[in-house]
Amino acid sequence: MPNNKFLMGIDVGTGGGRCFIFDLDGKEIASTYKEWTYIFPSNIPYAVEFDPDEMWRTIKFCIKETLAKSKISPNQIAGVSSTSQRQGLVLLDKGGNELYAAPNMDSRGYIEAEELEKYYGKDIYQITGRWPLPFFGPCRLLWIKKHQPEKFKAIQKLLMLSDWVLYKLGQVTVSEPSIASSSMLFDVKKRQWSKEIAGWIGISENILPEIHDSGEYVGNVTKKASSETGLKEGTPIITGGADTQCGLIGTAAIERGQTTIVAGTSTPVQMATEEPILSKEMKTWTSAHAMRNRWVLESNAIWTGLVFRWFRDALGDLEKIIATILNVDAYELIDKEIESVPEGCNGVIAVFSNIMDAKRTLKTRPRGAIFGIAHNRSDLTGKKEIARAIIENTCFAVLGNCLQLEDISK
16 A cells, blocks of 8 residues: 555535545545535625635645545655536636635626626527526626726636635646636637637636646646645646536546436536537536536536535534534434435425526525425424425426436437
């Protein structure tokens, strides 16, 4: 084992950060996960941000902890890469400092999305495979341009979150097609940044990072990053990809028609294609795959894992306390509790997840409802029935999205 080589992956998820170490056969050696929190500025409607210093501290912790768990030398790490949630953005100034950092939930650009939809909606969809929505890059950039003009003028580089991790590790400013597709600044057919959209929103093409294919060597871990993370200085840095498309690689969904359901904060359902396929009704998304010469057609059950996390945090205090005592995950206890609940959840129905319609369902705030509670039968329509109803809602929504992809791809 002292002479063996290993690979490290860092994931910037919506709910938290992860670090993995794998051997060259793909076997997981060690991993660490830590949740993070977001900032909700009270003076900016629908805005969500994160503290980049705090997020970087979490990532550093995950790297150090995973190295310690693995009991391998940093010299044995043959390369490091990153995946991330899609749509998240970091804007850098001339000195490389973060001007703005926000996850995929930041929807401050809702008015700007309506403006882009009105004047350029169909054109943007044909170029990017995405309908203008508040959390996409152009809408947020237009908001900053309107409300924080000095900050807008100071922008020197735009990075997606997986790009930002590589920047923190190696001071490289690059991107790759699968994560760039989520920016709504990327020409999905040409697999390059869109000059038209950059012009429409008034940004210089120079702020957009150089595009490399996923899996390319782009730099090395710096001395500073080495001292902060425990990685060896000079460790090769490799472009990663969008979390969902990397999930497709992990499930070998590469050839035309192969489809993967990626359960997470939301639940995207992606089908691999050999050419970009666009929905005539503009209901779905089209993106570059993390594989060369492949694309993905996507529908999405939307709020799934995030709803289950809400359930844990809002109704699962007891499970969290017991989980801490037993040193297990609270979700494991919740899963055990719902095993006794019959199909149909004794009439309890949860409505959170949905069938994706990019022009309609993704415009709304993430709200849901629970029906069928019998106020005089808490034994039959209680907490565990609500938990199972959320899962059943997710399952039916996933099925509906699979059928939608099947229909559009014909």
